[in-house]
Amino acid sequence: QKEVEQNSGPLSVPEGAIASLNCTYSDRGSQSFFWYRQYSGKSPELIMFIYSNGDKEDGRFTAQLNKASQYVSLLIRDSQPSDSATYLCAVNPPGRSASKIIFGSGTRLSIRP
Amino acid sequence: DVKVTQSSRYLVKRTGEKVFLECVQDMDHENMFWYRQDPGLGLRLIYFSYDVKMKEKGDIPEGYSVSREKKERFSLILESASTNQTSMYLCASSPSGGKQETQYFGPGTRLLVL
Numbered sequence: 001q002k003e004v005e006q007n008s009g010p011l012s013v014p015e016g017a018i019a020s021l022n023c024t025y026s027d028r029g030s031q032s033f034f035w036y037r038q039y040s041g042k043s044p045e046l047i048m049f050i051y052s053n054g055d056k057e058d059g060r061f062t063a064q065l066n067k068a069s070q071y072v073s074l075l076i077r078d079s080q081p082s083d084s085a086t087y088l089c090a091v092n093p094p095g096r097s098a099s100k101i102i103f104g105s106g107t108r109l110s111i112r113p
Numbered sequence: 114d115v116k117v118t119q120s121s122r123y124l125v126k127r128t129g130e131k132v133f134l135e136c137v138q139d140m141d142h143e144n145m146f147w148y149r150q151d152p153g154l155g156l157r158l159i160y161f162s163y164d165v166k167m168k169e170k171g172d173i174p175e176g177y178s179v180s181r182e183k184k185e186r187f188s189l190i191l192e193s194a195s196t197n198q199t200s201m202y203l204c205a206s207s208p209s210g211g212k213q214e215t216q217y218f219g220p221g222t223r224l225l226v227l
Contacts, residue, residue: 004155008153042220043203043218043219043220043221044156044203044216044218045218046215046216049215088155088156100158100161100169100171101216102158102172103148103155103156103157104155105153105154105155106155
Protein backbone atom coordinates (compact mmCIF):
# COMPACT_ATOMS: atom_id res chain seq x y z
CA GLN A 1 0.00 0.00 0.00
CA LYS A 2 1.29 3.42 -0.94
CA GLU A 3 1.81 5.80 1.93
CA VAL A 4 -0.21 8.53 0.24
CA GLU A 5 -2.82 7.60 -2.36
CA GLN A 6 -4.71 9.75 -4.79
CA ASN A 7 -6.91 9.00 -7.76
CA SER A 8 -4.87 10.06 -10.77
CA GLY A 9 -7.89 11.38 -12.66
CA PRO A 10 -8.45 13.23 -14.82
CA LEU A 11 -11.31 14.69 -12.85
CA SER A 12 -13.48 16.82 -15.09
CA VAL A 13 -15.71 19.44 -13.43
CA PRO A 14 -17.87 22.13 -15.08
CA GLU A 15 -16.95 25.75 -14.46
CA GLY A 16 -18.66 27.13 -11.38
CA ALA A 17 -19.15 23.73 -9.74
CA ILE A 18 -17.39 22.30 -6.69
CA ALA A 19 -14.34 20.17 -7.36
CA SER A 20 -13.62 17.53 -4.72
CA LEU A 21 -10.19 15.95 -4.50
CA ASN A 22 -9.45 13.11 -2.13
CA CYS A 23 -6.35 11.64 -0.57
CA THR A 24 -5.84 8.72 1.81
CA TYR A 25 -2.76 8.00 3.87
CA SER A 26 -1.53 4.85 5.53
CA ASP A 27 0.26 6.05 8.68
CA ARG A 28 -2.31 6.72 11.34
CA GLY A 29 0.12 8.83 13.37
CA SER A 30 0.56 11.45 10.64
CA GLN A 31 0.08 14.98 11.91
CA SER A 32 0.56 17.41 9.04
CA PHE A 33 -1.19 17.44 5.68
CA PHE A 34 -0.63 19.61 2.64
CA TRP A 35 -2.10 20.33 -0.76
CA TYR A 36 0.17 21.51 -3.55
CA ARG A 37 -0.97 22.66 -6.98
CA GLN A 38 1.16 22.00 -10.05
CA TYR A 39 0.35 23.53 -13.40
CA SER A 40 1.52 21.65 -16.47
CA GLY A 41 5.23 22.23 -17.02
CA LYS A 42 5.59 24.13 -13.77
CA SER A 43 6.75 23.26 -10.27
CA PRO A 44 4.45 22.61 -7.29
CA GLU A 45 3.25 25.40 -5.04
CA LEU A 46 1.67 25.04 -1.60
CA ILE A 47 -1.98 26.10 -1.46
CA MET A 48 -3.26 24.64 1.83
CA PHE A 49 -2.05 22.90 4.93
CA ILE A 50 -4.07 21.42 7.79
CA TYR A 51 -3.15 19.89 11.13
CA SER A 52 -6.41 19.43 12.99
CA ASN A 53 -9.49 17.36 12.32
CA GLY A 54 -12.25 19.27 10.60
CA ASP A 55 -12.29 21.94 7.93
CA LYS A 56 -9.93 24.75 7.08
CA GLU A 57 -11.07 27.39 4.63
CA ASP A 58 -9.02 29.81 2.55
CA GLY A 59 -10.94 31.69 -0.08
CA ARG A 60 -12.47 29.21 -2.53
CA PHE A 61 -10.41 26.35 -1.07
CA THR A 62 -11.41 24.14 1.86
CA ALA A 63 -9.24 21.36 3.25
CA GLN A 64 -11.01 18.65 5.22
CA LEU A 65 -9.19 16.26 7.51
CA ASN A 66 -10.56 13.08 9.04
CA LYS A 67 -7.82 11.35 11.01
CA ALA A 68 -10.04 8.47 12.13
CA SER A 69 -10.69 7.54 8.49
CA GLN A 70 -7.23 8.62 7.38
CA TYR A 71 -8.26 10.86 4.56
CA VAL A 72 -7.81 14.47 3.64
CA SER A 73 -9.82 16.28 0.98
CA LEU A 74 -9.59 19.51 -0.94
CA LEU A 75 -12.75 21.25 -2.09
CA ILE A 76 -12.59 24.01 -4.66
CA ARG A 77 -15.76 26.10 -4.84
CA ASP A 78 -16.81 28.06 -7.93
CA SER A 79 -14.24 26.21 -10.03
CA GLN A 80 -12.47 28.29 -12.65
CA PRO A 81 -10.55 27.20 -15.76
CA SER A 82 -7.43 28.52 -14.02
CA ASP A 83 -7.90 25.78 -11.40
CA SER A 84 -7.06 23.17 -14.05
CA ALA A 85 -3.86 21.60 -12.72
CA THR A 86 -2.52 18.56 -10.93
CA TYR A 87 -3.13 18.61 -7.19
CA LEU A 88 -0.61 16.84 -4.99
CA CYS A 89 -1.48 15.67 -1.51
CA ALA A 90 1.43 15.44 0.92
CA VAL A 91 1.74 14.05 4.43
CA ASN A 92 4.36 14.26 7.15
CA PRO A 93 4.34 10.84 8.84
CA PRO A 94 5.70 10.34 12.35
CA GLY A 95 9.32 9.34 12.64
CA ARG A 96 10.41 11.73 9.93
CA SER A 97 11.73 15.21 10.53
CA ALA A 98 9.02 17.83 10.17
CA SER A 99 10.41 18.98 6.86
CA LYS A 100 10.36 15.61 5.12
CA ILE A 101 6.95 15.13 3.61
CA ILE A 102 5.68 12.33 1.38
CA PHE A 103 3.79 13.24 -1.77
CA GLY A 104 1.01 11.39 -3.50
CA SER A 105 1.17 10.96 -7.25
CA GLY A 106 -1.41 13.70 -7.80
CA THR A 107 -4.89 14.12 -9.24
CA ARG A 108 -5.28 15.90 -12.55
CA LEU A 109 -8.20 18.34 -12.46
CA SER A 110 -9.76 19.76 -15.59
CA ILE A 111 -12.37 22.54 -15.39
CA ARG A 112 -14.50 22.61 -18.51
CA PRO A 113 -16.08 25.95 -19.55
CA ASP B 114 9.60 36.55 -3.09
CA VAL B 115 11.44 33.32 -2.48
CA LYS B 116 13.46 32.32 -5.46
CA VAL B 117 14.84 28.87 -6.08
CA THR B 118 16.84 28.49 -9.25
CA GLN B 119 18.21 25.42 -10.95
CA SER B 120 21.20 25.47 -13.26
CA SER B 121 19.55 23.90 -16.29
CA ARG B 122 15.99 23.38 -17.53
CA TYR B 123 16.98 20.55 -19.88
CA LEU B 124 19.98 18.24 -19.93
CA VAL B 125 20.95 15.37 -22.18
CA LYS B 126 23.70 13.07 -20.95
CA ARG B 127 25.11 9.71 -21.92
CA THR B 128 25.12 6.57 -19.80
CA GLY B 129 28.09 6.53 -17.47
CA GLU B 130 28.62 10.28 -17.42
CA LYS B 131 28.93 12.16 -14.15
CA VAL B 132 26.13 14.69 -13.89
CA PHE B 133 25.88 17.74 -11.64
CA LEU B 134 22.56 19.46 -10.95
CA GLU B 135 22.84 22.75 -9.10
CA CYS B 136 20.23 24.51 -7.00
CA VAL B 137 20.45 27.95 -5.43
CA GLN B 138 17.97 29.65 -3.08
CA ASP B 139 18.04 33.26 -2.02
CA MET B 140 15.94 33.19 1.17
CA ASP B 141 18.51 31.97 3.68
CA HIS B 142 16.55 28.74 4.17
CA GLU B 143 18.10 26.03 6.31
CA ASN B 144 16.42 23.11 4.57
CA MET B 145 16.97 22.05 0.99
CA PHE B 146 15.66 19.04 -0.90
CA TRP B 147 16.14 17.13 -4.10
CA TYR B 148 13.19 15.23 -5.58
CA ARG B 149 12.56 13.38 -8.77
CA GLN B 150 9.14 13.36 -10.36
CA ASP B 151 7.98 10.55 -12.61
CA PRO B 152 4.51 9.92 -14.10
CA GLY B 153 2.35 7.86 -11.77
CA LEU B 154 4.94 7.95 -9.00
CA GLY B 155 4.68 11.54 -7.88
CA LEU B 156 7.49 13.36 -6.14
CA ARG B 157 10.05 11.15 -4.42
CA LEU B 158 12.66 12.53 -2.05
CA ILE B 159 16.24 11.73 -3.01
CA TYR B 160 18.19 13.70 -0.40
CA PHE B 161 17.55 16.35 2.19
CA SER B 162 19.94 18.82 3.82
CA TYR B 163 19.12 20.71 7.00
CA ASP B 164 22.33 22.71 7.27
CA VAL B 165 25.65 23.31 5.57
CA LYS B 166 27.53 20.03 5.15
CA MET B 167 24.61 18.12 6.71
CA LYS B 168 22.54 15.68 4.70
CA GLU B 169 20.06 12.88 5.12
CA LYS B 170 19.06 10.20 2.69
CA GLY B 171 15.57 10.40 1.38
CA ASP B 172 13.47 7.56 0.04
CA ILE B 173 15.46 6.82 -3.13
CA PRO B 174 19.12 7.84 -2.60
CA GLU B 175 20.70 4.98 -4.56
CA GLY B 176 22.83 6.21 -7.44
CA TYR B 177 22.90 9.80 -6.16
CA SER B 178 25.02 11.91 -3.88
CA VAL B 179 24.73 15.51 -2.73
CA SER B 180 26.89 18.39 -1.64
CA ARG B 181 26.07 21.43 0.45
CA GLU B 182 29.16 23.56 0.96
CA LYS B 183 27.25 26.84 1.25
CA LYS B 184 23.85 27.51 2.76
CA GLU B 185 22.32 28.77 -0.46
CA ARG B 186 23.54 26.00 -2.73
CA PHE B 187 22.62 22.32 -2.86
CA SER B 188 24.04 20.09 -5.57
CA LEU B 189 22.82 16.71 -6.74
CA ILE B 190 25.40 14.41 -8.29
CA LEU B 191 24.77 11.39 -10.45
CA GLU B 192 28.09 9.56 -10.21
CA SER B 193 27.45 7.40 -13.27
CA ALA B 194 24.24 8.28 -15.04
CA SER B 195 21.96 5.45 -16.10
CA THR B 196 18.88 5.44 -18.32
CA ASN B 197 16.60 4.83 -15.34
CA GLN B 198 17.67 8.20 -13.98
CA THR B 199 15.89 9.94 -16.83
CA SER B 200 13.41 12.09 -14.98
CA MET B 201 12.34 15.56 -13.89
CA TYR B 202 14.47 16.73 -10.97
CA LEU B 203 13.05 19.32 -8.61
CA CYS B 204 14.92 21.22 -5.95
CA ALA B 205 13.10 22.82 -3.03
CA SER B 206 13.93 24.82 0.06
CA SER B 207 12.11 25.59 3.28
CA PRO B 208 12.84 27.51 6.46
CA SER B 209 13.33 25.74 9.75
CA GLY B 210 10.94 26.52 12.56
CA GLY B 211 7.30 27.38 12.28
CA LYS B 212 6.86 27.37 8.52
CA GLN B 213 9.19 24.53 7.68
CA GLU B 214 6.43 22.65 5.94
CA THR B 215 6.24 25.28 3.21
CA GLN B 216 8.57 24.06 0.52
CA TYR B 217 9.43 26.40 -2.34
CA PHE B 218 10.31 24.64 -5.55
CA GLY B 219 12.65 25.51 -8.35
CA PRO B 220 11.55 25.26 -12.00
CA GLY B 221 12.94 21.75 -12.42
CA THR B 222 15.57 20.12 -14.60
CA ARG B 223 14.40 17.59 -17.15
CA LEU B 224 17.24 15.09 -17.54
CA LEU B 225 17.45 12.62 -20.39
CA VAL B 226 20.08 9.90 -20.13
CA LEU B 227 20.81 8.13 -23.42
